[in-house]
Amino acid sequence: MRNLFKIIFLVFVVVWFGYEWWRNRPVVHGPGVVAPEAPEQVMIEEEVSPIVFGDYRLTPLASFQVEARVLSRERYWFGREARLAPVDLALGWGRMSDESVLKSIDISQSNRFYRWHVKQFPIPRRDIESSSCNMHLIPANGVIARRIKRVRVGQVVRFKGSLVEIESSNGWRWKSSLSRGDTGAGACEIVYVTDFSEGEDDY
DSSP: OHHHHHHHHHHHHHHHHHHHHHHTOOOOOOSSOSOOSOOEEEEOOSOOOOEEETTEEEEEEEEEEEEEEEEEEEEOOSSHHHHHOOEEEEEEOGGGGOHHHHTTOEEEEETTEEEEEOSSOSSOHHHHHHSEEEEEEEESSHHHHHHHHTOOTTOEEEEEEEEEEEEETTSOEEEOOOOSSOOSTTOSEEEEEEEEEETTOOO
16 A cells, blocks of 8 residues: 555656646747847836835836846745745847847856856857846736746746836835846846736737
């Protein structure tokens, strides 16, 4: 009987891992640019009321809209950043959405950073830096949160919202980058996401 339970448990584990792999398998497009346009950003010049988000105040800095290919995704579980933005997406557009380019670039995420490595540059370094970035996504509601969490690498996603600066009651701050051309610490976008879709779905 004990051996039977072991066999059932092993079958369950194999099936579960197989299902998780299938559910999260990368999307393959083939050669060609699948997200041609750079993100759209419009600075907010007038004073706006902060968005109250739990214990935090989110001040919109710019309206933001993007259609891009998911290069990598990372889920975070611990820390105040994870309570705000549980998922980071590394995104690419223009030549950084072309599979023939991406096959020569190793991409990873950790500790809220997006990293890439090449043995030989398939496109100029500056094109990689200015046509891809890591975005911390703060979902405006539960529906958007679920959509973000089910995203697969390779998918083309579309979303809009605001780039924000976050402040807690104890003075802690987290501010979005406002440029696609910066690199290193502070270069990630923090997006309060009000609409999110995958593939050909409408907002």
